[in-house]
Amino acid sequence: MSGSEINADLWMSEYITPWDIYVHGITEVIAYKKTAYQEMYIVETGAYGKALILDGKWQSCSVDEFLYHEPLVHPAAIYHGSPRKVLVLGGGEGATIREVLRWKTVEKVAMIDIDSEVVEACREYLPEMHANAFDDPRVELIIGDALEFLDTTEEQWDIIISDLSDPIEEGPSFQLFTKEYFEKAKRILSPGGYFVVQAGPVSPAEMKMHLRINNTLKAVFPNTYPFVSYVSTYGTPWGFVLASGEEINTRPEPEAIDKMLAEKTTGGFKMLDGITLLGLFNVGKHLREAIAAETEIYTLAKPPKFFGKGSLGK
Amino acid sequence: MSGSEINADLWMSEYITPWDIYVHGITEVIAYKKTAYQEMYIVETGAYGKALILDGKWQSCSVDEFLYHEPLVHPAAIYHGSPRKVLVLGGGEGATIREVLRWKTVEKVAMIDIDSEVVEACREYLPEMHANAFDDPRVELIIGDALEFLDTTEEQWDIIISDLSDPIEEGPSFQLFTKEYFEKAKRILSPGGYFVVQAGPVSPAEMKMHLRINNTLKAVFPNTYPFVSYVSTYGTPWGFVLASGEEINTRPEPEAIDKMLAEKTTGGFKMLDGITLLGLFNVGKHLREAIAAETEIYTLAKPPKFFGKGSLGK
Amino acid sequence: MSGSEINADLWMSEYITPWDIYVHGITEVIAYKKTAYQEMYIVETGAYGKALILDGKWQSCSVDEFLYHEPLVHPAAIYHGSPRKVLVLGGGEGATIREVLRWKTVEKVAMIDIDSEVVEACREYLPEMHANAFDDPRVELIIGDALEFLDTTEEQWDIIISDLSDPIEEGPSFQLFTKEYFEKAKRILSPGGYFVVQAGPVSPAEMKMHLRINNTLKAVFPNTYPFVSYVSTYGTPWGFVLASGEEINTRPEPEAIDKMLAEKTTGGFKMLDGITLLGLFNVGKHLREAIAAETEIYTLAKPPKFFGKGSLGK
């Protein structure tokens, strides 16, 4: 149909599948860098505020990033109840630690990200996202390799959050989605601790990676549960997995959750409350059945191969 | 990032907002028609099967349409419990009546669609979607104007499903999203009946229309509740509203729902069961708060203006 | 800059270089076929009429194809003066033979194209292009392999026209741009004959293939000269090479040419006359210098590798 307005000359494209491209009108390129690990853009979009793009994949936009970062952080924290020590793997833009810091019980957040150039650019250009979280005395920022960190650390954590960029083959993080890595995470989880993983798209055309991350976590943890949030700029619904030795109650009492949040957090939640949690932890039948049917497990010998510009899964 | 494969020369684009375009690789144009009411494409996509596109808006793809049609139909039917008579407004591709017919209690489904050319093309080219539902003796297909139909009918219906294309200004359906129209729907709802409306996108950047449809329904019905499904090819999460004189139980008991579905339907559900229903009817805080804050109501004097190629809402 | 109108939902894209894409709004897909040799679309464009696309490369549009077919045919015919027998290699859409037939001296045109499915589709759907040329009794259409034809034929031709699709590696024609093939063409050229080759893009960013075709022809023919036409839908200026044992007069007398055309042709030229010929055969210094500096020659052992979606030349 004809007759509509075009608003941009400058565009950023992302391959959602090898056949489907999401193209976003850009009003300004705020920062661009080829770092030692990846290619970074920070741009001003027409409709979704500022955006961070790494290796061609949209990481977060200021207008809708809460739909990613709140479900990434708070279900794990709620199920734990009183997280004191939280470890964040990745988390470049600082929005994950921003959410963690809402918990008054938190005494220490360690964030380990491999790419200091991305972290520095986010600190400078994306204050809407980190909200000065990096300056909080509870935060310890470690620039380094998460695998090496996990190999050597003795410290125990109440919550571990895997907020890594997608495991694209050429990218820095694909090994961190394997059974070996998940076992290392389990080893440093304190009793009663929870591990949460951003776990890729869950549309019917491209959920293979999500299914295999679920299956790999099931091979390591007694209890796992997938949940889904829809961040529009990802162009596809997004999956997470919560894993723990503890039970994961998929019928939480919303009113009790709201009471806990009022007591234990400083508030400021946009998306998450008791009702939202109940909704998140009851996912569609098609997704539960596909996870149940999945047989493959990611290992270091057979890691995920999720190509940068849209893969139907390998 | 460079180095990825391109799979298409032929593309269909949809403006999701005035700044954001979803572009889908096409392998074949199966049918094209400028009908008396709208412009229609039926195409074979690279990743999502066959797709129906009307006036530049993606209506459904064979690979992910169940994520739209199952939530459109079954929550209303479940809350009712024993629907005998169902009225579908719109529903061109026949997938809505396909889902209605799964209910053994259903004795009659009337589907009223204004565009016989679209319906005929779907019957011919989209058997995956209608699954021969048009041939079921319980189905009465009426080619005509839904507004005229509602003005003149005396018949009562247990469920009314508004499965209309988006209310774009130049399109055939925008009047059908107004208070006057919703009141007509209420008048012909049988006691204990439910009305469900496909109600537009709900991303943070473009939820205005959804909020106002909610608010308009609240002005007419004692009880309303929004819910959301994630159809990847829509490029944004999609909203529905359920409205009724009856209460809408947002804490259904999944096991009881599954028992009801086993008894009263012929099965074949891909997405919907008791757990899914519980998840659907507990939506995000941001959406509930935005709906509560909305003040505008659509009327025939002030109808929705949702432009064809992506609008942030008017 | 914002505020412009969009006129299409359906698009065909062509990579002009690996970095530059020309995207054309389509109003109708008239025909689509995966033939035994290539992938074919015939479409109706928004601005350039009907178009033929083979293996993702735009072959010709009804609105601007005269800018390709007139320079392809008439300079060779003019320099010859009285062509009686003309051989066309390729030429699927029939516009090349349409131009040849304007010469009253022509007694026979043989057109040899490998792909009967493309020829048939063009006859059916592109009457604007062939103008019923296939029905002219002087035309002999041979469906077959040009290389085989050249190996076995004894017949002599006054003009040989190489109207082949670009020599993309996976395509049917790349061997036909080699020294061995050009020698075969020379062998069956009658005394005083001319050989003309469509010879690829000549923009500063992607003229390598054109340079090497020139150089390869120079290794075979005593006289060669490049010329350029600009067909907008090719997105880049297009090169040809004329080769002969005869001299190529780059200072033709326009008035004498016009007189010859009035006598020896049936007229109907849109672009070509004496002045145009003089302009065509005096090309830019940068192109002449680049050709003079080129050292590589295409052979069957080292044929051109022009990738389908835009190559800077190999």
Place this chain on the structure above:
Amino acid sequence: MSGSEINADLWMSEYITPWDIYVHGITEVIAYKKTAYQEMYIVETGAYGKALILDGKWQSCSVDEFLYHEPLVHPAAIYHGSPRKVLVLGGGEGATIREVLRWKTVEKVAMIDIDSEVVEACREYLPEMHANAFDDPRVELIIGDALEFLDTTEEQWDIIISDLSDPIEEGPSFQLFTKEYFEKAKRILSPGGYFVVQAGPVSPAEMKMHLRINNTLKAVFPNTYPFVSYVSTYGTPWGFVLASGEEINTRPEPEAIDKMLAEKTTGGFKMLDGITLLGLFNVGKHLREAIAAETEIYTLAKPPKFFGKGSLGK
């Protein structure tokens, strides 16, 4: 056809017609500004070097700008023979004055551009284009309105070069393509002087503006002649018009031209020499006939309306 490589995530698009878009892969946004007059990008492209884009229209790329700036400047200078004083209207990036300064006879070049912010950005970021021409003592840079300048100046010029951005309706330059403006230019042309105008695209689908600029100049000057160059990044062949009280010899003697250039210039020409000039001044029959048939003239009361994102002409 499938299987090709994608090289970019960031793209700049230009509407060539309202249906045809040229999309260029960008590797870096070097500068962006909304100036008082227009929107400016300076970018690094994948295949064509650095590019300047104003109001969505590609002005020049470092790899192919010589194909625009050499024909803009040198034919007028050659036909004059000994230009001493040259006036450039527009010319932001400094490449036009760079070419003018090759003429040893030149004593003064005045360049009048309305947009100091664009000129400053070009001086800083596009040294490849201006080659320090702004620092030449013969150059006088005047930031101001060309119309005002022409109204008030008494000075005479041997050559006047209209190197303005396209006359898009919202842009700064559309009045400068009218009969009134051309008459002002004629008034300050010294005896034997030449006026040259960049005069828009000349493809069959969008040559209206070019035809009318020709026709408007014919109403003012005794002699005019169109010529065409092929700048790939413009996506369409580009027209110029030379106008003068003197005759324009369309059969120049190439050898004499080369001798003149050797004597009177400092050399460094990439595209232009005697042969090139002969080729340029013998344009296609279709263009000559269309110009002859054109009847409209642009006046201040009826100026050109060339919309920014591709117009078929108004």
